Amino acid sequence: MKQFDFNGKAALVTGANRGIGEAFVQALVKAGVSKIYAAVRNMDNAKSLLAQYPDIVTPIELDVTRPDLIANVAGQLGSLDILINNAGIANACNSTSENVLEIARAEMETNFFGPMQLTLALLSLLKKSDQAAIINVCSIAAISNFPSIGPYSASKAAIHSLTQGYRAELASENIRVVGVYPGPIDTRMAEGMEMEKPHPSRVAERAFDALRDGVADVFPDDFSEQMYATFRKDPLELEKIFAGML
Numbered sequence: 001m002k003q004f005d006f007n008g009k010a011a012l013v014t015g016a017n018r019g020i021g022e023a024f025v026q027a028l029v030k031a032g033v034s035k036i037y038a039a040v041r042n043m044d045n046a047k048s049l050l051a052q053y054p055d056i057v058t059p060i061e062l063d064v065t066r067p068d069l070i071a072n073v074a075g076q077l078g079s080l081d082i083l084i085n086n087a088g089i090a091n092a093c094n095s096t097s098e099n100v101l102e103i104a105r106a107e108m109e110t111n112f113f114g115p116m117q118l119t120l121a122l123l124s125l126l127k128k129s130d131q132a133a134i135i136n137v138c139s140i141a142a143i144s145n146f147p148s149i150g151p152y153s154a155s156k157a158a159i160h161s162l163t164q165g166y167r168a169e170l171a172s173e174n175i176r177v178v179g180v181y182p183g184p185i186d187t188r189m190a191e192g193m194e195m196e197k198p199h200p201s202r203v204a205e206r207a208f209d210a211l212r213d214g215v216a217d218v219f220p221d222d223f224s225e226q227m228y229a230t231f232r233k234d235p236l237e238l239e240k241i242f243a244g245m246l
Helices: 018-033 043-052 067-076 098-130 150-173 200-213 222-231 235-243
Strands: 010-014 035-040 057-059 082-085 132-137 174-181
Touching: 010 018, 010 098, 018 082, 018 200, 035 043, 043 057, 043 150, 057 067, 067 098, 082 098, 098 132, 098 150, 132 150, 150 174, 174 200, 200 235, 222 235
Parallel strands: 010 035, 010 082, 035 057, 082 132, 132 174
Antiparallel strands: none
16 A cells, blocks of 8 residues: 655644644644645634644634534635544533433534534545545544443444444545544543543654554554553453443
């Protein structure tokens, strides 16, 4: 398989203004892309990226739960080679909590239906690329349920399954599909988790290494690597480990 070449390509990153999304933007600049569409819910949040990379970054207003904004995105892009579905939300909520249905619906809209709708809206542009890629930021919680964030785990399991479906369906279109499965990362989403958390840049760097080398799934940090190794050996053992974190 030919190594993926970032040089001169155009990319779109959702949730681009902070955390892992911002790290993806910075890694794309370093990799040599020529255009980055930084998708943010509030355009003011893109000012810092625009100031740093005025010749590369183009902010785009996008809330992945709003079909009207998704429908407008394709018309704002000249071309697209790399789509990074990063935007996501997480709430502390068990699968039996009183408000679980409300939380689950909101998280599925953002973490699953949002990436699905956006990918479908931009697929025709990706198919025009000589070498295209979709990177879906999933979670180690997609592999086995974290009971303390049960609905989130379910939404990430859904995007994990969708990633596999895209990989099978788009292989003939020369579109690579990479799933990224981080554990807790040093971002606002993981605040309050008392454990060592790597910098978001590690997720972006490992994801791009995987894309370059044709690796389908990447576990970018020590925690996710260890948990996935446990899962491969004994899925029920991983389930027990995560249950013990309640």
